[in-house]
Amino acid sequence: MLKFATAFAAAGLLVSSMSASVSAQPTTPAHDGAPVVRVASPPKSVKPQFKRQRVHLVTNEAPGTIIIDTNNKFLYLVESKNRATRYGIGVGREGFGWSGVVKIGRKAEWPTWTPPAEMRVREAAKGHIIPAFQEGGEDNPLGARAMYLYKGGRDTIFRIHGTTQPWTIGLNMSSGCIRMMNKDVIDLYDRAPVGTKVIVIGPGNKQGEVSFEDRGIDVLRTLFGG
16 A cells, blocks of 8 residues: 555656646647647657567578568678678558669768659649659758669669668658668768678569568677677
């Protein structure tokens, strides 16, 4: 009973403190004259399975290869036949319906963004006005880094890039290619040079035969490194 009473009292103090805090916030008069308190929405978190992990990945692909599993929302950087770093990804409309084998043709830090004309038209129909060009920075939809995917020496318009919306990792989004949390795309950017082979596994099997099996977290490397 003592613990219950103590917890109840603490809860009462917390409510009292929260009330005082809210009352101290700036208010905006509502149309009916009552004050409206503006409260920021809490940030949404990424599900645990989509956080960066060292995993056992059985594959015949050479170390340094990137494998993107659009169905399960994972990107793997192969380190050996039994080791890889796994990153969670969000897949945009352009990336969700595409598969193939490409290479990183160029890279950019805090890239600028020039959205395709069809995207601007599509979003305008929904009432969303997208600029024709946006400088790189913290509010740029491409995030902290971008890796541009090329095939036969030509830009495919597909990218691996960061995002200003980390809570979208693990989801299919209406726009964008392969998006990663900014801290993850920075890590991958530093480890994947221009020329890196990228296999995107998705509808159509245009990537050809790819053998890989994710056998879960590499506990020893996670705990002790290496």
